[in-house]
Each structure stands twice: as C-alpha cells, then as structure tokens.
Amino acid sequence: MSLQEIFQDIQGWLAELWNYPIPWGMLFLWAAIIIGAMAVFVALAVLTAVFLDRKRKSDAQTPPKTIAELEIECLKVLKYNPHTRDITRVGIVRLNPEGSGPNWTVGKYEPLPSAIGLQIARDLIAGISETFALAD
Numbered sequence: 001m002s003l004q005e006i007f008q009d010i011q012g013w014l015a016e017l018w019n020y021p022i023p024w025g026m027l028f029l030w031a032a033i034i035i036g037a038m039a040v041f042v043a044l045a046v047l048t049a050v051f052l053d054r055k056r057k058s059d060a061q062t063p064p065k066t067i068a069e070l071e072i073e074c075l076k077v078l079k080y081n082p083h084t085r086d087i088t089r090v091g092i093v094r095l096n097p098e099g100s101g102p103n104w105t106v107g108k109y110e111p112l113p114s115a116i117g118l119q120i121a122r123d124l125i126a127g128i129s130e131t132f133a134l135a136d
Contacts (some may be wrong), residue, residue: 064132064133064135065133069133070128071089074106074125077128078127083117084112084114084120087111087117089109089110090106090108090109090110090125091108092105092106096132102130102133104129104134106125
C-alpha cells in the first residue's frame with residue numbers, strides 16, 4: 001500500500017466521520033445534566049463551609065462560666081447516661097494550658113461511678129470542656 005493510498009483512506013474516514021449524524025439534543029441534555037450536577041456540588045460545598053464557619057464562630061463566642069455553672073452543665077450531661085446518672089456532684093479543677101486547650105477538668109465525682117461509668121463520664125465531660133471555658 002502506497003503512501004498516497006493511506007492518505008486517501010484517512011481522507012475517506014474523515015469524510016465519513018464528518019457526515020455522521022450527531023444527536024445534538026441528547027448531547028446538550030447530558031451536558032446540561034453534568035454541568036447542573038457540578039453546580040449543585042459546588043453550592044453544597046460552599047454552604048457546608050459557611051455553616052461550619054458559623055458554627056466555629058458561635059462556639060468560640062460562648063461566654064466563660066463559673067465553677068457552679070460548669071458543675072450544672074456537667075451534671076446535665078451525666079444524668080442522661082445510665083452509667084453516670086447517679087453522680088450528684090463533680091469537682092471542677094482549674095488548668096493552666098500552654099496552648100488553646102480547655103482551662104478546666106473534673107477532678108472528683110461523688111459518688112464515684114464504676115470503671116465503665118468513670119470512662120463514660122470523662123468522655124462526656126471532654127465535650128463540655130471543649131465548649132465552655134472557666135471564668136477567671
């Protein structure tokens with residue numbers, strides 16, 4: 001096969017491809033669906049970022065609480081768990097963190113719960129200590 005015949009074959013294939021009927025309506029429909037889906041994903045990403053930013057700002061703006069207020073908050077959380085609902089008093093201890101961590105922890109539980117209850121109480125109060133700060 002000569003070079004001229006190869007070029008003629010390529011020219012024939014291109015002519016057939018050029019004359020091939022393209023379903024433009026279906027192509028536009030799929031393009032609209034894909035572009036619409038991408039727009040929805042971008043909008044959801046932006047809304048999620050805005051929501052998380054607002055949540056961080058609202059969490060950061062909680063006013064510091066006194067020891068009595070923190071004890072009440074801890075007891076509210078502890079009363080909803082069957083392992084920790086018998087705790088009637090917690091002892092708040094001030095911490096002096098070097099970074100931006102919580103500035104208080106619970107040092108005493110009355111009455112002392114079981115080992116499982118103690119771990120659950122520590123986990124529950126860890127969420128509160130990240131949310132609220134102890135006033136000076």
